[in-house]
Amino acid sequence: MFGLAIGHLSILLAIPVLGAGLLLFTPRRQTPTLFALALFASGLDFLWSMKILQLFDGKSGDMQLVERVAWMPAFGIQYIVGIDGISVFLVLLTTLLMPIAILASWSVQDKVKEYLIFMLLLETGMLGAFVALDLFLFYVFWEVMLVPMYFLIGVWGGTRRIYAALKFVIYTMAGSLLMLVAIIYLATRYAQTEQALTFDLLKLYGLHLPVDQQGWLFLAFALSFAIKVPLFPFHTWLPDAHVEAPTAGSVILAGVLLKLGTYGFLRFAMPLFPDAALAAGPIIVALAVIGIIYGAVVAMMQSDIKKLVAYSSVSHLGFVMLGLFALNLQGVQGGLYQMLNHGLSTGALFLLVGMIYDRRHTRLIDEFGGLWKQLPVFSVMLMVVTFSSIGLPGLNGFVGEFLILLGSFNVRPLWTAAAATGVILGAIYMLWMFRRVIFGPLTNAANEKLADLNSREICLLAPILFLIVLMGVYPQPFLQRMQPAVELTLKRMATITATPVTTDHGTRRESKRDGR
């Protein structure tokens, strides 16, 4: 009706870009102004996302706040954005972590202006990927994200930053090129029946593809997403990228970027190609379970805290994949919840590691020990986050892990039992690390004069810690809003596939059950 009216989600996407534009015209010497502007833009975007949450109707599983504008009509490409219960919290996670990451970048002194511009562009890229409902548009955002991340690692990273940045970009690109081919194929397939090209996801959901074609297309999508997740054995770019990335880069990488992989499975690969997803289920679950154990085992032996956390991500995201491919409400809801949990707890872990790195310029576990005495506030916060990551009931991690395992146990008891050993392993490597860093005598003279967290650092962590507790104690506000959308996705898959998928525990795929 109002041709020029800009929707809520478009504003959400525009705010960081506008902020970046303002930064472009700010003199590079005025570092405080630069920071203030970037913080303002990302903070405003967070507030805006809260407004979106308020407008969001949690009882509906449909896409909401949908905007639809023709972009390249000749190819059927449109600008379609919208959110549902699956994406709304991921959007919030992004907008929450971004100002925190910027505030955590205080120690960046080199090329601050470019750094902040890249951060803001990255934010728009990620948000775009979460809200895009046109496959081509999604692909554009998906690729756009890579550029700022490449520079953030490559310019502001550690000593092997170029290697890490290149590896990150080439690895991800290699996966996504196949996805582009698959996307174009999908659009042309649609044109065969409907006489018009379209990249509209909601329309493509209705495409009934033969099973063999689904297989190839699923593979193309899945490879791209699996690298991003990262699913074992595609994970080796992650430790390199994390170790070299600056703190904020790690926070965003672990907190948000990895979730785009799991989100991709849930939004695109699974509902677009349900038969293939069902058939690939056992393989993906096997890889996820291997990843859970393997990531934990390798994490245990790391001497660099950041690398330890990076491998723990492989383990945790294995849980998410396990949940998603349970293909029932508990599993998928748990997986989705665990995405948020991982974003918060791993984000906080990287922040804490960054804080100690700023002080000591090392992340080697052996360099520390007995920090509690010197840094009580730091230690308590690290403890809460550690136990969140271990999945202690009462904190967020437990709710996600429990639902995932419950959902998955229902379909694959033996694989789930194997995955549950990750709960033991997680406690081992996290508590080992915690003990060696925090407990014991303070022997290293370099640690004797360390200052505890300052108020800026406490303010950064406080909202995350608050959410860690809140989401553990009172998860319903989150779960409730996710449920309709998850149910709809499962129903969509169930109606398309020949074999019934469980939308709840009622029906069950006897034929597909492995184990036992």
Added chain:
Amino acid sequence: MVTNQLVLADYNLLRWIPLIPLLAVVCNLFWGRALGKKFAGALACAAVGASFALALYVFWQLPSNGIFRDSIYTWIDSGSFRVNLSFQVDALTAVMLLIVTGIGFLIHIYSLGYMEHDEGMVRFFIYLNLFIFFMLTLVMGDNLLILFVGWEGVGLCSYLLIGFWYHDSNNAIAGNKAFIVNRIGDFGFILGIFLLVTELGRQGIWTLDFLELQKHASMLSPASIGVITLLLFVGATGKSAQLPLFVWLPDAMAGPTPVSALIHAATMVTAGVYMTARLHFLFVLAPSTLSLIAWIGAATAFFAATIALTQNDIKKVLAYSTVSQLGYMFIAVGVGAFSAAIFHLFTHAFFKACLFLGSGSVIHALDGQQDMRKMGGLKAHMPQTYWTYVVATLAIAGAPLTAGFFSKDLILWQAFSHGATALWGIGLITAGMTAFYMFRQLFMVFHGECRANDHAKAHLHESPAVMTLPLMILAFGSIFTGWLGAPEYLWGNRWDLWLRPVFGAAEAHEGSVGTEVIVTLLTLAVVAVGIYFAYAKYGRAGTEVEQRAGAGGLLYRLSLNKYYVDEIYDHVFVRPFTAISDFFARFIDPWVIDGTVNGVAAVTRGSSQVWRGLQTGNVQHYAAGLLVGTLALLAYYSGQS
């Protein structure tokens, strides 16, 4: 046998019982330092005291067949699976409530004195209050998942308190060991929960609520009940330190002694017993699991007692004794005598807390000395500690008319009358060993001549009233709590009567009163023999103590070194596991997996070097290529046609 006349009533006061200590935690966490040690400690004590008062009030109101329930909100709701944050108090929980808050309160008071000079006192009370909160959650949860929340929460507090003096790495390592070994048990526990939910879910019942589970337990197939109960029991072996997962508890003695009394003797370690009792309706349907439990309990009781015979650390003796006594409780569970198990849990909480606090009083007086070979003759210096210790030792040994006498005897009698003669025999021998090692300890610590060095001797003092008063109350309980569960030939078992609505009426005993009396007398005889041996060997112990005690004998060395279980676990599990992890971290990940990735990249780059040679930019080369290609195509097609 399940009684159906349970009366359910809403009772919104319940939430305050765990909530008050939690509020104290929050208060001390944020303002503890500002309030100061004294005030923070007082606040912590007051909070537990208030919970105790409230628990007493609830207990007073509760009819034996009643259940009070306080549903607060829906915790997790995912489709048909729904779990409420909801508390309940029935006869069983009421008993546990009184133990946790009552003994917890006494130990809080005691800690005011014990931790007075510790700079971490505020932190100590935060952990201690947090523990009470989680322990109350554990016993009050009205469904299995809330129980599990408490279960893990107490594990956290145990971890924090074992490593309380974190500057010594060994303490922190002991804390880690406790948490990780418990996690291994929890792995079984959580799988048991999943299997329970899934199996009942197949019948269309989605619940973890105890009452609902009880109602529908019979819908489960015997096979699945067997597996479920077995998995749940794995969890219990972790928390309650049974074979093979008992190894963490002796190490847990690294924590401050009030912690050993509260967490590692009276309350947390009994959570496994509580859990099996709470789910008795499942366990009774799984006879094979029950008999396994009984045998694990008996083996643990015996095995731990043999280790306790030779230990020289005052707290290690008590730790192995706790493991052994928990074994007794599981014997009772295993023969289906849940009320007897909880009864022993109850009396044990008193005398073992008394013993631990008494040992703490001794350690306090000797400036941290825990080696009994360096004690002796303390009777004269610490009369109050001594006499309370004597009472508690008599109680655990099972001297007539003490609490331990009644509760241990009840278990032995239950085993005997259920026809489990072998279990009874093991229990009997263990009772003799218990009497021996406890009196050995009593003699080594309090009798004979003092073997402490001169410095320590000069400082010897009785502990302040804030510490001895709790000792006296506990010593009082070590005698009279047992009177609640007297056998029928005396004045009858009130205890069983109280718990009957929960567990149902006990099955009729096979034996007659005459047999029961004979069995009791037999136990007493064995106990007397144990005490006699202890007296003969240690009664007048001097400086040469423990020099002669069969030193050099193989059995003695095995016992002294705890059968090398830690070393065996280390070689069989820990080292191979670390070696494999190391192999993966150092070889597989960087060289095989990442090597493949980089290899693909290298091949791509290498081949691009080759193909690059073709793009010379020289038009003549391209033209030549075109010509060759065209000819080749022509040749191909002409060959086909």
